[in-house]
Amino acid sequence: MNLHALRLFHIIASTGSVTRASELLHISQPAVTAQVKKFEKELCLPLLKPEGRGVALTEAGQELAVLAERLFAAERQIERFCEDYRSGAKGNINMAATYLPAHILIPAWLAKFKRRYEEVEMTIRVTNSSEALRLLLNMEVDIAIYGGLPETPQSGIRTEELIRDELWFVVAPDHKHANRRVSLQEMMREPFVMREEGSSTRERLFSLCRTYNAPPPQISLQFNGLHEVIMAVIAGYGANFVSSMAVREYVERGELCRVHVEGISLVNSIAVCTRYNEPLSKAAEHFLDMIRHHK
Structure with missing residues (x-):
């Protein structure tokens, strides 16, 4: 199915006017009419019928208009979903934390973060230092909040001291x-x-x-x-x-x-650890920015 033609039909059905559709799409009225006729031929269904000086939907056109509205509503929802992920308003943050920051610092950090980013899902695994770094290196978590830096630098891990x-x-x-x-x-x-x-x-x-x-x-x-x-x-x-x-x-x-x-x-x-040369999600970036200023 030609989705471009379906979108054009959807706009005609929504506005009730071929003229208005041509204005919105910046396409000439004859071109709109020609594309609709081609679409009707492709579907083997009449979608529009003359009515006075304009057009009206046929019975098949009315049914198709309902389905098209659902389809393009889903498209708008997908676009919003993608934008929310790009902006960090939605997403998932998997985190490992050692006992000290997990019990003393992180609860207040998370409360502040969730007040602003309610739809970001947070998963926290509380463990010891060695296991937190192992989870980070094995890509099982995105961030490790670490109490007490290791004696020797860990290859592949970027460490930023917070407190x-x-x-x-x-x-x-x-x-x-x-x-x-x-x-x-x-x-x-x-x-x-x-x-x-x-x-x-x-x-x-x-x-x-x-x-x-x-x-x-x-x-x-x-x-x-x-x-x-x-x-x-x-x-x-x-x-x-x-x-x-x-x-x-x-x-x-x-x-x-x-x-x-x-x-x-x-x-x-108290430090935050991430993997070198690997970008974080926008949601994770927002969380790190917040704790840098909340400390």
């Missing part, structure tokens, strides 16, 4: 080292409650001990979630090495206390 905070040693208020200044060697004699292997903060602690020739930490309790680690230390067991962002409120309320380790001052980075 910096400190890394603290914390214990319960009745711990013997609470609010005291101790050496790293003394601190490493305490049992630690930490996240699972693959956690960037855990790796930073082991790296710290290697750098200062201190014994490695004794990981006596291990959890897959940051909240569980903090709760165990608040309950009175062991020590934790953690982003200040995660425990600042507990310290301010007196539920946890810092331990000041001599000569140690480390920062923690």
Whole structure:
């Protein structure tokens, strides 16, 4: 079927006038009439009939006009759909996030983003640092929000730092080292409650001990979630090495206390990671622009 001719017929049916259709399409009236007659011949159906000084739809023309309206309405819907995707008003963003940004930063970011881009679908996988980077490299997610940068740059990954905070040693208020200044060697004699292997903060602690020739930490309790680690230390067991962002409120309320380790001052980075040489969707670009200004 000649869709151009069908569109021409659709405009005639919508306006009720061959003259008006020719004006809208910038085609001469005789050319419009000729194309409609050719279309009728192709379909073997009369679509228009003379009526007074104009034309009217035949019975077949009336039925075809309804179907044509549905077709071109679907075309307009497809055009809007494509424009929404191009503009970022619609789309899908698949994201991996480590526990710290996932629980402390991302909920507020997503709430702000969804208020503006309600029709963008967001999928978030909360995991440890190693798994977040693996998902990104394997193209299973578009973005990784990463708490604690890896010690060595990851090939194929672009990293953009968003926020910096400190890394603290914390214990319960009745711990013997609470609010005291101790050496790293003394601190490493305490049992630690930490996240699972693959956690960037855990790796930073082991790296710290290697750098200062201190014994490695004794990981006596291990959890897959940051909240569980903090709760165990608040309950009175062991020590934790953690982003200040995660425990600042507990310290301010007196539920946890810092331990000041001599000569140690480390920062923690919250970064967004994407793949090199691969453009993001417009929706993902909007999300990154928002969190850059929301930090």
